[in-house]
Amino acid sequence: MSNNMPEIALERLPVYLNYLRSLPEVGNTYISSGAIAVALNMGEVLVRKDLAYTSAVGKPKVGYVTKELIFAIEQFLLCNELKNAILVGVGGLGKAILSYNGFEKFGINMVAGFDSAPEKIGTQICNKTVYSIDDLQKTVKQYNATLAVITVPAKAAQSIADKLIEAGITKILSFAAVQINVPPSVTVKYIDVAGSLAVLSAINN
């Protein structure tokens, strides 16, 4: 659905969506790009430009019908198409993500974990089975998963990514603080908690 929307703008859509969904009473109310901009501390022009990529149509003076805007963003982010995701690396962070209940509202079904430690294999984390990495290929195909989260140590990230891609995964979200090389048909995004905190500390207030 991301027809020509720059990735940087696409990344703001969950922010709008979280905000709009947090509004107490949606009903048939309207919301303007100006009101969204104020609430999210963003520029109004930017908000309007971002939302113009979706199918939502604002009316002069009043703005968007709130529930139509929510639906348009959900549609753009494919929230209404169920996608199966798996996670590799069932350590503390992996367990926390497998246990997180915020994926569903984005249409993401976290279905299974993978680890190499024998004592973890066969256990359940929030009703998700932990499989052996040796079964990655087979299990990813069984679940028809296309999304994967990597929470393994940095030194293992590339080889895990290679295995994931071989199994059919095309989108990877990695918490390992290392660059992963992938073919052009695969997209990787990174979350670096320590790096983000370092950037934050370097920003001048």
Added chain:
Amino acid sequence: MSNNMPEIALERLPVYLNYLRSLPEVGNTYISSGAIAVALNMGEVLVRKDLAYTSAVGKPKVGYVTKELIFAIEQFLLCNELKNAILVGVGGLGKAILSYNGFEKFGINMVAGFDSAPEKIGTQICNKTVYSIDDLQKTVKQYNATLAVITVPAKAAQSIADKLIEAGITKILSFAAVQINVPPSVTVKYIDVAGSLAVLSAINN
């Protein structure tokens, strides 16, 4: 140190730093912006522009002295100035972050956790004591902490942020998928794992 560097560029510095630090043998080697660009799958002009904000000076044809470039980025990200950070919300994610050993290389010292659950208070996670949220003000000041990570449920994030700011925290990294309102003297960054995965799934390959 972020003299006029756009935040979007600043956010790439940990990526360069992680990569440069991962190089096997630094010694007195040189590295060019072109080589960095290829390794990180980025544009060379962008790399050169980003690195120009730091004090590193590249030489024509050969590039940067690798260890000087590492040092320049470290300086820019204040890696050599120890900063104390605290975390609020010692659930699964909070525990994983308190246990993470990747903060030190960015000069960040994760010193303590806070929670409201009586059974957690006084426990230790990787040698970090979990304090009561009632002791936030006192303990943040004791540790002289300026950075905080929020891993509480969305509905508690704003009130925790208010308490943190009152205690002297000026930089907040929040995992709660909700907008937090702060005064202009405080900066908040967000990590939304589910939102990131949704964005990833919406990107066209």
